Amino acid sequence: MAVQDVKQMKDLVLNMAVDVMNDKKLDDISKYYTDDCVVHYADARPDETGIDGLRKNWEDVFAGFPNFTADLNRVVAEGDKLAVNYTYKGTHEGAFLGVAPTNKKAQIDGMTLYRFEDGKIAESWVHSDLLGLMQQLGAAPKPGE
Secondary structure (H helix, E strand, O other): OOOOOHHHHHHHHHHHHHHHHHOOOHHHHHHHEEEEEEEEEOOOOOOEEHHHHHHHHHHHHHHHOOOOEEEEEEEEEEOOEEEEEEEEEEEOOOOEOOEOOOOOEEEEEEEEEEEEEOOEEEEEEEEEOHHHHHHHOOOOOOOOO
16 A cells, blocks of 8 residues: 555545535546545445446435535544544435435534545545434434434
């Protein structure tokens, strides 16, 4: 494994969050990810593969939460990997993961570990609090309900 430049990895992920997640520039995904990238989810969702799979994922997120924003709270990097702790926010105005729009504001926290190859993201492991999101939307019971 080649050691990547930590500053370049951090800059790439921070710029990707602004361009793709916050500004919704889906055509820019290929600037940040390898063509054969793989995204692994800690929940029951299947892996996303390639730029088209990643684009579909973000299209679904933005359809469910048109005013979606991402805040990267902590970024730590070493070798060819970078970990990000994030907070996503938005209003549930469209169907998302089978849940009809509720027009509720929601927030989800999580972490992603990215692996880099040749200056781009090649693989990532995503752990988001989807149960907490579903509870905020009323699609899952809260503790004690």
